[in-house]
Amino acid sequence: MWIAVSINILTLCFYKYTGFFFEMIRLFTDLPLSSNLPSLPLGVSFFTFTGISYILDVYNNIEEHERNLITFSAYMAMFPKLLQGPITRYKQVRTELQQPRYLPEGILVGARRFIAGLAKKVLLADSLGVATTKIFNADISALGADLAWFGLIAYTLQIYLDFSGYTDMAIGLGKIFGFTLPENFNFPYISKSISEFWRRWHMTLTAWFRTYLFLPLEFARKKNKYLRQQSNLLIVFLLTGLWHGASWNFVVWGIYFGLILALEASGINKLIKKLPILVQHFYTLVLVMIGWVFFRLVDIQDWGLFFKALLGHNGISGITTFRSLNIIYYIPFIIPSGVLCFPLLNKFKDKIERNSGIWLMLLDIFYLCLFIFTLTYILAKGFNAFMYAQF
Amino acid sequence: MSTNLKQYINKLYRWVLVLFFVIVFAVPIFWLTRGKSTAEVSVIEARTLAAMPAKSFPNLKLGLELIKQGELFEGAKIFYGLLTNSSFVQKVENATSDQFPLRMPAIAFSKAIDRSIVNFAYSFTADEITPADVTTNIYYDRKDQQLIFSPSIFDENEKEQIDLRISNYQEIIETYPEMSFYLFYHQTLRYSPHHPLNDIFENADKGQALTYFEKSIPLGLAFEKFVLANYEDHLKYYYRTDHHWNIYGILKAYDKIYDLISKDYVNISPKQQYKKIVSFPEIEYLGNNARQTFYPIKGDLFEVAQFDLASYKLVEDGNEVDFDRTEKYISGNYSKIKYTDHYNAYYGDVPAGLIEYTFDNVSERNLLLFGSSYSAPLQPLLASHYKQTFCVDLRYYTNFSMSEFISKHDIDDVLIIGDNPVAFQDVEYWLITP
Structure with a gap:
């Protein structure tokens, strides 16, 4: 088991962390380490974690090992989820892999989900991405509070719509081919605490770390008194940060959330729950958005400047800067993007799907138009890479 | 709603699904039926459109040949290159976009929607000169009805x-x-x-x-x-x-x-x-x-x-x-x-x-x-x-x-x-x- 897990971890480390490791060594020594590093295989973080989960599940007798190489390969290389997940445990797709069933209803539901994801990504996330790139690439030391806040809000929406859009596409494609992939997002921005946020954001990664790292650590804690739940949380989120990328900003981003979760686990959560619900939402959203600053700005020196900008240290940029950067165009995108962060539309859609009839037909016509419209956008503006593909 | 109408609607909306897949498969079917793709010139864009790359896979053949000859390392290097070099994929993507049926009307439509959003966004300002679209730095001057580039920067x-x-x-x-x-x-x-x-x-x-x-x-x-x-x-x-x-x-x-x-x-x-x-x-x-x-x-x-x-x-x-x-x-x-x-x-x-x-x-x-x-x-x-x-x-x-x-x-x-x-x-x- 250890050999198999090590092969996966070493593969991940070799491709993803060699550069980071060399950079650390160069900081302290003059060793002439090569800067000609191997290209990062797409989805390496996702398929190695999928592999590890399979090995551990088989080792722990949770799962029987798959004897059919083609079925196993189909699980590992399932193309809808290969690039960005959801990280799928074998038990979640085993039955469907062994006995695939193609149902017209599944195809229809899958097509709807795929179109919704594609539209989220192309029409909203990519558009907001242009605005955030303009703002975050501008001179941060001179950024006004209005522009900084707009950039941060747009980025908060962009990363959710981009990643959840991909997940929708993956789940939709899975459905079309007869597989039910696990959900990865459950409207994370409506959370009332950071611990709830992490139960709603990138759920399959959180579940992976909980199952294969946090729970064993918790089990160990009961045997070894020197470990505490808080330290376990810190370890898990340090590794969650590192999983996202081999650079300091992701390390800090992980530790940041680890610390908040440790504090929440220490009893602060009970205090937060006594606050008015709106304050709870505000608390969560602000902390999440602060986290995105660490996530977005790779250069640590920019963090202080950006937070100063958010606090109004540089005054406000004003409408003139919004004009010259052509940010005004992107303001209307905030509204539909914001709406998609709430479950309102999903509830409406679910109701229509349950009742069938003419509303369902109208919904499908809407999806079809949305699909055509999204294609026109791709033709006119091209298709941008998914943000999480780099991880 | 009567059962007959429900059945009729259910049948009808299955066609929506058919239409979806028609659109999805339109491009490969279009390529397969039109024969050899040739480089075409787009008058509007004043450029030659990307054609589908040749499907001869010379590197794949070379890699297989080397492995057959026992040159495992050299063969593996070619396969690694094939996996990591995305030039073929990029050519296919470019050709997919350039050869897409009704491409120009689609782009014109997309730009028209962009203009509506620009007009909506700028309706809250008194600006006479607004972006003509969002992928270029060209502006439209309503007063003089002309399209101008944004000012150049001097630094x-x-x-x-x-x-x-x-x-x-x-x-x-x-x-x-x-x-x-x-x-x-x-x-x-x-x-x-x-x-x-x-x-x-x-x-x-x-x-x-x-x-x-x-x-x-x-x-x-x-x-x-x-x-x-x-x-x-x-x-x-x-x-x-x-x-x-x-x-x-x-x-x-x-x-x-x-x-x-x-x-x-x-x-x-x-x-x-x-x-x-x-x-x-x-x-x-x-x-x-x-x-x-x-x-x-x-x-x-x-x-x-x-x-x-x-x-x-x-x-x-x-x-x-x-x-x-x-x-x-x-x-x-x-x-x-x-x-x-x-x-x-x-x-x-x-x-x-x-x-x-x-x-x-x-x-x-x-x-x-x-x-x-x-x-x-x-x-x-x-x-x-x-x-x-x-x-x-x-x-x-x-x-x-x-x-x-x-x-x-x-x-x-x-x-x-x-x-x-x-x-x-x-x-x-x-x-x-x-």
């Missing part, structure tokens, strides 16, 4: 580039003291102090690049400029839908250049006088800015000047050609396709590195002319005063070397015609290798 980087160009001019002039060097600069709106968006764009050029250059004009470089005295000048001398100058700008530039070169060139033949200005009212000229944005704007009136030039031979990149489109245009023999680039079609539509004019005249002087598409309409007029004129566009004549060139051709005068990038600001293309 330390631009200063460095100008310094480099000045040094380059000095080097060339010192290396070839027997030649006369002339620079004719014309100011376009984006570099002008009269751009209506100058106040919005921090670091807008506002003529600063010109001022900076003028402070250090190299000795031996005769300089003349055609600057915009006000915004009306721009409207008068340049197209509303294109970045190029119109016939009035061209004629004014010719006058100024003639005056510039005639100071040293004492025996120059008389200035060419145009017989008449010919208008083509049936052409609604939608220039580059309209083409890029698909902005629903009224086209420009396309006008040209008719001259009585002596006969001449024209060689373009080694091939004898005919650029005189006057008769063709007058007889109505021109492209009727909307968005045709009439400026380039009329004045010479093939991007060429070297164009050689040999005039049937008594002149004994030869001219080397550096310029972009702005110089195209001026080339025959200026060439008529010389025996031979060599027009070089350094964007296409990438390995140009002055020493090599003059070893093959006798050059007396060197003239550079252009706006900021060509005249003194761009160092990517317009540095002259001595």
